[in-house]
Amino acid sequence: MRRIIDLCKRVPLLPITIICALPIALLWNFRPWGHSLGSLDPSLGQYLIIALVAYTVIDTIIGMVDDLRHGHVGVDILAVIAILSTVAVGEYWAAWTVVLMVWSGEAIEEYAQSKAESNLTALIKAAPQTAHITTLPGVGAESGKTQSGEDGFHKTASATGGTADSADTSDSASAAASNVSSDSNASVASSDNMHFRTVPVEEVKLDDVLTVLPGETVPVDGVLMSGQATLDLSNINGEPVPREVFAGARVMSGAVNGSTAFTMRATQLSHDSQYQRILELVSSAQNSRATVVKTADILAVPFTVISLVIACVAWGVSGVPTRFAQVLVLATPCPLLIAAPVAYMAGTGRLAKAGILIKAQEVLENLGRVSHIFFDKTGTLTVKQPQVVRVDLLPDAGADIPVHATAMGMVATGAEHAGVGVEAGAAHARIDKDHILMLAGVVETYSVHILSKGIVKAGAAALDRLHDRYDKGNRNCAQPATDPGHRRGDYPVVKNIHEDAGKGISGTVNGLNISVGRFAYVTQAQVDAGLQPQSATPLDFFPDSRFGGLAPDEMATYVAVNGKLAARIVMKDIPRPNAKESLQRLRGLGVERLTMVTGDKEPSARIIADEVGITDVHAELLPEDKVNTVRSAAQDKVAVQPWWDRIIQKLVGESTTRPVSMMVGDGVNDAPVLAAADIGMAMTDGTTTAASESAQVVIMNDDIACVPKAIAIARRTKRVMLQAVVAGLSLAIVGMVCAAFNLIPAVVGAFLQEAIDVVSILWALTALLDRE
Known part of the structure; x- marks a missing residue:
């Protein structure tokens, strides 16, 4: 009920027209002035209809002028002619019905537009308005x-x-x-x-x-x-x-x-914050119009001409002017003027609900025509950060470290930290892989290096495993014996963090001096102190001689404990869990050309490509090489042309044989390539803003499955739009022909016209449904 009331407030002439039906009927034959006007002698009730018609015509003409000023084709002239013609032939109830249909159509358009924009409007309404500044x-x-x-x-x-x-x-x-x-x-x-004051968010x-x-x-x-x-x-x-x-x-x-x-x-500041960037994308999409919607506007002009021709022929052949009015009350361009933009706005909202934002509806149209997709490797086909795959320990790692120093939540190796004595001859721990990961992960928490997050993640998992081991009775960590107040959630004590950019990071964790980074960085203290084996050769201080070689797709960071090399943490890019499935779905949608472009070396790129199912790999590319590779896709030809593209091409002469290329990347270091492609799609987790600067499509939930989903939504949106338009116009033309042969009276035709509008608009709204 509240929605109906709100709708009536936005379109007040709708309830007014309905309410006027009663006094019009009561005053239908009431002429207080007599019959002095001769044949042109409307009653008071009929004058009420004329007043409604006059207001409606004036308002419609003003709306048409405003549409033209904003670059939209104003073809509501059919409604104006239909209303005036019904009055001219004395079909007053038909005129009232057409007025009712005009304003009910306005209400339906308001409802459909708000429904189509519902997902986008929800984002806008959620925008913060105020802030509490602490005082x-x-x-x-x-x-x-x-x-x-x-x-x-x-x-x-x-x-x-x-x-x-x-x-x-x-x-x-x-x-x-x-x-x-x-x-x-x-x-x-x-x-x-x-203790705070509330201000508008712009004042922060x-x-x-x-x-x-x-x-x-x-x-x-x-x-x-x-x-x-x-x-x-x-x-x-x-x-x-x-x-x-x-x-x-x-x-x-x-x-x-x-x-x-x-x-x-x-x-x-407010205007630079993440949500404001999202709102800019939403606003841009709302205010844009796709080429196919502009085409629909243009097609409304010949439809208007066809309608007028049918009406004139019906009048001329029959000699009855009423036929002219009967035909025009059924002439409705709403499937073109309303259903088409509603469908595209619904598709835009459907994308937003799926976590996909577009800059313009033009992008939505082109998404459905994508024929060649380029993928960046790291962070796109693979997870954002390289992941730890194994830890290689040296045989003597941790042999001289007291067992108490390995405790996860303790302060470390002696009474001055743990608060208890360490007995002479206390057991010494042989640090295992979980200890190495835990210690390295704690230190890497303070690093900004690209590899740090993967180590931090592995370190947190190792810390949980160490806790589980203790809970199950493993006392190698000797934790509660020296720290009765320990709680499972306690975090290791960290001091003296120092990072040498590009080389490594060091710090004290539970009393142990931990260094993590390049081989030369973590072994420098060992070299300086002369702590090398008696039989050492220069090769002993090269990583491969100590740990063995690495696979082409692997990388390593090294860990030293108390100045002594202890382990190597091996990491590599691993494919996203759903990358292969997403690429298979793209092929199922007919997008067969899938290419990887990366600056990585060929062997490591091939490993990832084989795992996700890509055969076309361009490796060891500089940024400008990536741009040139993507631009070369413009020379390709589209093998299969969707039927709806062929229809548009026939109608408006627009060539749809040119391929549409799309680049999918992380939106930061891929910015030049994203800009070079026909469509740039940036995959983010909602925490980056650079993507909105270089990409036309932004995936906000960092899910590669959104790539095929976006294409499927775009294609379905275009399909629904064309179905709504074709069905609506076909029904309208059939109705006009029937009216020309006097099979449909003017009043009935007006209601049928509204039914056609409702059918086409409701069908356009099905673009909101999740049927991909």
């Missing part, structure tokens, strides 16, 4: 950035290029953030003790400390200061499960906070 003394942009909490955070988060006592600094950051967060919660409970400045209350939308991009937070990212990347983040993590505008208030530091 505690010494906190925020006005404090000079000297407060311990924020300063501590900077040390912890940027522990590169210098040293950082992460144990101390992270504690201080958490403490400061917790204080702010608790004060924020207090301010919610008591309006007399407010860089480094402002913001409070985000439970259930609120994060207003701008920033960094989390509180200990942890739970964020719903479904508006950003469609991720259905809320994500838990911790102090120092990036928080994005558009994410919805969970049940606990948190504090964050603004790192972007």
